[in-house]
Structures are given as C-alpha cells and as structure tokens.
Amino acid sequence: MNVSPYLSAIQSLNGEIPGEKYKDLHTIAAQIIKNDREKSAFLDSGYTNRIRSALLPHLRILVGNKLKLVDVVVEALKSDDVLVIKQALGAKWFFDAKNEHISVDYFVKNILSYISLRTRLELTKTLAHYLVGHDKKADEFFEKFSDLYGTERTLPLLVACSEEYIFDAILKRKIVLPPRILSVLYRRYPQLVIRYLQLGNDINKHNKEERKLHKIDLNQYASFLPALVKNHTQEFVELYECLPSRGRNVIRLGSTRAEFFLKNGTELLIKKPKRLLELLPLKLVSNKLSTQQFETMFENLFPKYQADFVVHYLISKLCYYPQEKKFNLLEEKYKLLYGKSILDNRDFYFESWLFKLLPTEKKEAYAKRMLRTLVGTNKFLDKQEYLPPSESIPLLKERISKASLNERMVLIQYMINSCSLYDSKDDLLEVLQYYNTRHKNERSEVLYVMLNTLVEQIDIKTLQKEHWRILWEIIQRAYVKGELFTDKSILMYKQLFNGALHHFLKQCKVEETKDEAKLVLDKLVGIVLDCNLEHQMSLEFIKDCAPELKRECLQKFLTAVPLKYPETHEVWNKSDNKLKFVPYLVRSIHEFNVKNLYTVETKKKTRSKSGATITDSEGNEIKQSKLMLRDYPWLLKLSVDLIKDSQKCNVHKTRILYAYHRRTLRQHDRELYQSIIDSDPELINDIESFDAMHVLKHAHGKVLSKWKLYLDACREKLHLNNKAVIYFVTTTKWHQKLPIEFVQQCLLDIKEKGSTLMLGILLEGNAFGKIVQPYLPKDEDIDVDEDDAKETYEIISSLPKAMNLSNPPVSFEVISAFCQGDYVTLATHTLTSVAQRVPVDRVRTFANQLVDKPISVRKLSIRLVFQVSSKTESREFLARIWSTEKNTSIREVLAKMIFDVFVQTPNDETWQLINVCINGLTRDDQAVFGVLNVICAVDKQYICKYIQAYLKKIDSFGKDDINYGVKSKLICHLVDQISVNILHFLTEELITDLMKRDLFDYSHEFILEVYLFSKPSIFNKRLNTLMEIIGTKLKDYGKSNSEPFLSRLGSNSIRTFFKKVFEKAFKRDKEEMLTKLINASLNLISTKLKPWQDMFIFIYGNLANDYVEAPTLEDFGAKLAITVARLVKEFGSDMILNIISEILKDKLCYRHVSRAESMNRMFTVIENLTEGNPRLGALVGINMLKRWELDNYDERYDVLVEKWEAIDDPMVRATLYNFQNIF
Known part of the structure; x- marks a missing residue:
C-alpha cells in the first residue's frame, strides 16, 4: 500500500492474523541468525532484503534479543515506536540485575537522556520488577533517578528498595505513597507500611518527631486499611479509630476479612463495639461470638447516660439473637446500667420496636399503662392500636362507622398495626374479612393505604391460605376496576405480588390445592404482566422468589408472555417495553442457571454442563436441566430485535442497557449469540466491549466479511474515546486485508466523522502527516x-x-x-x-x-521544556527565562514551576532558584505572591529562610507599589498556613516579627492555636509579647468616655480575637496556660476599657475567667453566684442575665459532649448557682433549661422548681410561670 509503508510491510508478511505474522517475523530473524555472514551484515547496516524497510527496527530488536546484544536493546529503547520499545522492555536477560550494565551510571550515561518520557516511566517500572532482591542497587537507582527527574516519576522503583532506605526516603523527600504502591510494599515490608500509616495518626506519641518531619492524610488510605486486618488487627483498629468519620464511613469488611477480624480482634470488638461493630456483618458477629461474648458486647453498646439511649438502634443489633430472649437481654442490661426497668421510661412509650419484643403476656398490661398517660388527650384515640386486637378492633370498627374518608384510611391502618404488634394472624384474618366485606368499594387510595400497611407491618410470605383467599379477591377486584394501577408505588406492589407468587407456587405443589392454585396462579401472572407491560410498573417478580420455587416461577412467566402478548401485540411497540422487560427475563434465566441451579436450599447437588442433580425430601434424585433461551422462540426473537436496535442507538444511557443485554446473552449462550450475529448480514459484534475483539482473535474472517459495518461502527464510536474501540482498531493493523480496507475507505470518506481518527490509529505518524497536509x-x-x-x-x-x-x-x-x-x-x-x-x-x-x-x-514551549528536562536542566532553564521574561502571565507560570521544583527537590541549588524568583518579583507580580505563599509545602529545613525572604520582598515595596491592605492580606495568608510543626523550625526573632505585624484581621487561629500553646517553656514570654501588642492597639481607647470600642474597623478584629480566647476557656484544654491567657486578657480589657464600652466581651471574659479558675463544675456554679451579682451591680440592671444565660447554655454544651452530659453539666451549674444566690440563680437557670430535655431529669428539675417557687420575688415568679406555661 503506497500510502503507508508500515502497513504495506505488515501485509507483506505471511499469515492472516497477528500471531501468524509475528511467527513469520521471528522465522526471518532466526534465518538471519543462522547465517553468520548475513547476521554480521544486518547488525552492521541494519538492512536486509528479506523484509521491507518499515519493519527493520522490529526485526533488529528481535535479532538483538535472541543474540543478547546490549547495544541493540539500548538502541530500541530510544525508538519512538511503541512496539519496538515493548520488545526492548521485554528482554528479561537485559534487565537481569546481576548484569554488569545494570548500574545507575550506565543508565544515566547511555539511556535516560535519549529516551522519551513514557519510555522512561516504563523503564522505571521494569527496573523495579527486576531489582527486587537487589536492595543496594535499587536504593542507588531510586536515589539517582529521584535527583534527576523528581520523586514522583521515580516512585515505582521504591518497591524494590531496602526497608530502611524506603522509610528514610519517605521522611527526607516527604513522599506520599499512592495506595497501589502501598499495597505492593505491604506484601514485602508490612511493618514499614504500618510505620508509614502511623504518620497520619495524631494520637500516636511514639512517632511525634517523625510526624513533625512528614505528616500524611489517612483518609486517602481508607480503602487500603482493611488489608491490615488479617495479620495486623490491632494496628488496623488503632488507625481506623483515628480516621475522621467520613473516612470510617467508607470502610466495611467483607465476610473473609470479617472472619480474620473476629479471629484476632474479638476482645477489641467486645470492648469497643460502638465503633467497630459497624465494620462487620452483624449476622457473622452474632454467629461467631459466644452467648456471653455477645451479651457483654451488647452491654458495651449502651451509652453512659440514659438520655442518650436510642432504643431502635440497640434493638437492631439483636437482629440475629434468639427472638424469645431479646427482651430479657435488653431489659437486664438496661436495668443494670441505669437502675430501672426500660418499661418505666416514658420516652419509649409507644415505641413499636420495643413493644414487639415484649413477651405476649406483658404486652396488654404495658399497653394499658402507656394509654393511661394519655387519658383525656387527643392522642389517646391515636394510640388505641396498642390494645390487644380483641379490644382494639371493635373500638376501631365503631369509630370507622362515623369517620370521614381520610379518617377511615387511618383507622384501617390502626387495625393492621394492632395485629402486627401482637403478631396475631387470626385477628388479621378478621380485619381482611372486614375490609373485603365493608370497604371493598372504597376509593382506590383506601385500598393502597391498606395494602401498603399490610406489606410494611406483616411478613406476607407467612400468611396462610385463608388470608390469601381474601387478598386474592381484593387484588382481582382492584384489577378489574382498574384501581390496581392508580398508584405507582412499585415497592409495595412488588412485595405484594412476590408474596402472592410465593404462596400460590407452593400451593401448586400440594395435592389438595394444586388445581385451584394453578388457576389462580395463571390469573396472577397475567396481572403481573399487565402491570409490567401495559402500565410500566417494572416489577421484579423473579428476583426475590424462593430458590426452590424460582424455576417454576420463571417457566410460568416464560410460557404466559407469548399467550397473553404475542409478537404482534401493541405492547411491544411501546417505548422501553422491550428494552426493560426482555433483558430482565434473559438476565433472570442466566442468573438462575449460574446461581440457583446449584444452590437450592442445602440439598446435595452435582455440577454438570447441562444441569444439576438434586435430592428431594424422599431421597429421590431429580435431574434439573438448564433453562435455555433457545427453548423460547418468542423471547429469542425479541432479543434479536434488541441487538438490531442497539446498532441504531446513540443515546449514552440507553446504549449501556443494550450493551448489558448483549453481555448477558453472550454469557448465557455464546454459541447462540454468535449464530444470531452471523446469520444477519446487518449485525456485528459489539465493539464497545471486548466482544468484537474475541471474534477478531478467534474468527478473523467474520470481521473481514463485514468490514464496512465494523468500519462505520468504529468511526461512530471513536469520538467517545472508548478504549475498547481504540484497542480493536489498533489490533487490526496486524491482520491481513482488514486494515487496507479500512484505510482505503477512510481516504475516500476523509471528511466523514471518525475517518481521521481511524487513519490516525492505522497509519504511522509520517504517513498520516502527509495525508492530512x-x-x-x-x-x-x-x-x-x-x-x-x-x-x-x-x-x-x-x-x-x-x-x-x-x-x-x-x-x-x-x-x-x-x-x-x-x-x-x-x-x-x-x-x-x-x-x-x-x-x-x-x-x-x-x-x-x-x-x-x-x-x-x-x-506551551516552556511547559514542553520543563516536562522533558532533568532537574538540573529545569533549574538552569527556569532561571534563564525568569530573568528575561516580562509578561506577567508567563511569569506566573514560571513562578509556579520554580516553586514546584523547590518543593519537590529542596536543596541549596533549588533554594538559590526560588530566592532569585522572590527577589525578582515586581509590583506587577501580585498573582505570583499567591503562588509562592503555600508555605505548608516548603521543606522545614528552608522554611525560616523562605519566610524571611518572602517578608523582605513585601516590605521592599512602597505605598505606591502595593497598598497596605494588600500587604496585610498577603502576610496573613502566609501566616495562616503556619502549623505547630512549621513553628518548631522558625526562629523566635522571626516569630516575634510576625506577631508585631497586623495579623488580627485574618490570623486568630495562628495566634491562639500555634503561637501561644505550641511551646509551654516560653508561653509566659509569648503571652507578654502578645498582650503588649494588643495593649498598643488599644492604647487610644478609654481616653474619651464617648468613644465606643468599635469606633474603628481594626478593633472589630480584636473583639473577635477576644471572643475566641474566651471560647477556648470552656474546652478545658492546656488548663494552666489557658488560665493565664484568660486572666491576662481580662486584665487588659479591664485596664483599657470601661465595661459599658463592650458589655458582651466584658461579661464573657468574667464567665470564662471563673470557669478556668474553678476545678469543678460545682465550684464554677458557686463562683458564678458572686460574679453574676457583681456584674448586675456594675451594670445596674437584670437585663444582662439573658446574655449570661445564653453564653452558659451555649458553652456548657460544646460539640464533643453528648446530650445527656450537656444537661447534667447544666443542672450542676444551675444548682450551685441557685445555692449561692437563689434569686439570680433562678433567673439565669430558668433561661438555660431546654424544655424538650426535661423528661429525663424529673427529679433534679422538681427540686430546683421547688426552690425557685419558694423565692419571694415577682421577677422570679413571672419568669418561672412563663417557662411552665409555654412548656
């Protein structure tokens, strides 16, 4: 072929398929090697007349590999032909680590500078494979390659290095390992991986110094952590517990790993079930733990405080515990921990989860006790369903006779709920009979509510034939009247019909009822089909069918469909009917054959290609054959129609459905599927999956005979960048005739969409360039x-x-x-x-x-040079361009590259480069400052010098260059990134310099969390410095009594700062230092300001001061009694009590405290405050209480109310009565 020498050369080789052509190429190579003269001539000139010139590089590497010629392999690595490079990389003898040429110096001198980036990456991966077991060489390769091209591009080599070197490199180069590489390392060095993961564990005190050098984010390894379970369960739990909630939520252990966890970590699970139980399948845990272990674990699930007890959560964990023992266990543990019966807690009244657990003999008494609390209220009638059905149903029937439509729906629900609560099937039968007699002609919504309640509250598969006889009448009547389709709640109908199918299929096996059941079943199948095909209800009627009944169910539907809906029926013309219903049936057949045929109950079975042999209850062997699509011509015909339709579809979501159907057909019966494709001249195999590849590999002629169809399909799909299509077209290059047909047709239709993409794949670069010129x-x-x-x-x-x-x-x-x-x-x-x-x-x-x-x-040119250069070349190039480039947009790109080079390879050379960059900044480079202020990425060895250089440059600009506000923001954005780890590497002079700058607009977190508390030994010195700085800023306040605290914008930032200071007080963290900070802050405010200049801050500061000075909450309440009285006197009004109440209510309930503990803390403070000053304690305390929480604290609340009621003060009485009236 004149257009492409490459394709012409391939076509000239003997053979029809790639394997035959490669064989011919290898034969030519062997012939050359046999002839010494020809071999010598070929190796010297690279030419032979045995093959066309386009394939000479391929032949040369084949000969070089066979003769083990190092220079030929090196030459091939420098090629830009992927196939030649692959042959070179596949030379095992060349990469054997024992060879003398496998050395860093050889590769750097002879290979790395002459190969492409992609080849370099593949070469790194290949070396990593062959250097395993040769740690010293691997260490040398990684060290040199990292220095030359950066750590990120060299990471694959790390897996071959020695354990000690790897961890040193991680700390030195701040390496963040991808999960894939971590998995490989774990197989070699498990302790190394655990040590690495501990760099993300803030709780671990043993590696504190290592975390200062390098800290990782454990979240990115959430998917890897379960790999630790088998052999390092303890470490897994430790790391899992320190994950934030979003990381823990993605981890769930499968059955195999859960088995290992229970083998090695049972005691951990029993001790910490609140966190660990969510990891494991509850059924497995329930089966594996002994009764004593499970009950101990269950006890540890209980919260410390009764108010935090969530009854349905605890009951859900008893899912696989013996039903008759569930309540006794729950009651026993509840009484043990909280000192009273769970049935005495009014919070759990009318909690259906709990009520259903009760033994039958306790339910009636408990129900009447609950109802007594509602006598005289509107809720009493709503809860009558908790009475025994023998009492509730007559009452409800009486109310129904006088009720409106909406009320009747609710009351019918109550009837069914009552039967469910008492698990009474007899009473349920009475309710169904009542509905079918008295309410069968109600509006359709009543029917829906009744059926929906039934499937929600009752396991309908447990109903008897008497129940189903009535339900069948109800279903039939609704179907005839068209009421079955008025609601589209698929879930309810799915459960109802599945239950009905389950029942009547079982009845068909009972001699006495099989004739009647078969008639009903035929009608039921017809109704289900109507729902699916005429009302688009998409009911999955086979999926949940019992295994032993699934075959009969499937066959029933497969037989019924063509009788009710022949091929000519209009339902098959409706949108999506074929696309949803037909694949569902085909998939059901396939899944039955794969799964259910060999897993019917626990009966013995024997696998075979045609079916399975099962043993029935009488010991007789029954042969079960596979269900085959070819046995149902109507379904086969519709499946063929879908395959034809799929070739015309361009909608992405719909194409996925078609592809899924094709795949199911292939898996079910590949021979049948292929015969469908072969028998129709308009059909081809799917090119978007590997279906077409399979045919191309095993039956090349079938693709060639329909090459035009395959070409059209490829051109249409290539623009979607589908990898399977690209791979398919690429593979055709080494087939006979097929690529020629493709190329010739694309040249004729070059303007047609997809033709250029086809040519791009099939032609070599030079040929393609000439064609598109x-x-x-x-x-x-x-x-x-x-x-x-x-x-x-x-x-x-x-x-x-x-x-x-x-x-x-x-x-x-x-x-x-x-x-x-x-x-x-x-x-x-x-x-x-x-x-x-x-x-x-x-x-x-x-x-x-x-x-x-x-x-x-x-x-583009800058990025290209940077992309391919070594680190040394990159530094020289960037320094040269930076010094001459004036365009601000390009300078921003250069600055980002310079910063990345410095971050990735911190050394004296890169420091000089970044220093030149910073010093060269101009007032027009404000965007570059944003690029350079990401100091969290800077190596700790250079962080101090870096910040100093950055600040010096900002300070060098005058007012006319950059205004003061912009300077402040730049500095504050820099400072906000200074963590405790970074602060350790800064000099005290630099830290003090930073503090004296105007940081209060943005950097409160730095001042409070980093600057003050990071080093206890110099806390006092830093606190004095901080107070001096703030005092200087406040020196003008207080001189004029008319000047408010917020008269200038700057003071608003200081006010916010003090609020954050006082907020920290209530967290009781670093108490000694915190006490000093609060005292110093309050003294400064008191000295510089009058109380009325900022009432809130003044009050907040006094409360915070009391809190940090009080060793216990009782002492805090007592101190408050004195402080609140002083504040009221100072401000001359009780109005400030509302502010005090709000602050206390908010701060005593901080985030990590449970609801119950929050209320207990509040009551303790209120009680002691009231004791010290009854009047003020009452006024503050009443406003602190949360009305909706009081049921759990009746005794403490009643004692307080008794004290408050005894206070002879109109304001106290008014406040208390107002609270009680609203409550």
Missing part, C-alpha cells in the same frame, strides 16, 4: 465567512486528536501548524502527548523554535 490550518484565524467554515473546522479540530493515536507519532513540524492564532488550544494536548512519546532531545529542539511565538504558544 491539505487540511492543516493555513492562517492564524478561522475564516468564519467561508460557506463550509463549520465543516472545515470540524475536520481541522479532529486532526490533533487523531495525531495522539498515531504510532510512531507524527512529526512536530505537522503539529506546529496548530501553534498559531485560533488553533493553539487544539495543539496543547497533542503536543503534550507527542512530547511524552519521542526522545527528549527532539522535544527540546522543537520547543526552542516556539520561543518567538505569541504568549499562548510560548507558554
């Missing part, structure tokens, strides 16, 4: 006035994507046509892709040609 952009601008402008642009825009697919890649000269004007954006991805696949010297040469181009193209 006429279509390359000629001008910088798109000529929108041309008649065919849109068509022209579509062709032009398809070319870069096609260039990405060519192998070997297209030349840079072809791509350069896009490096102009309106077409630059099209070239970006292609340039990056090609630059990764050709030797770096060619990339650098081309990039230098773009230096004089417009800004957008110059950015």
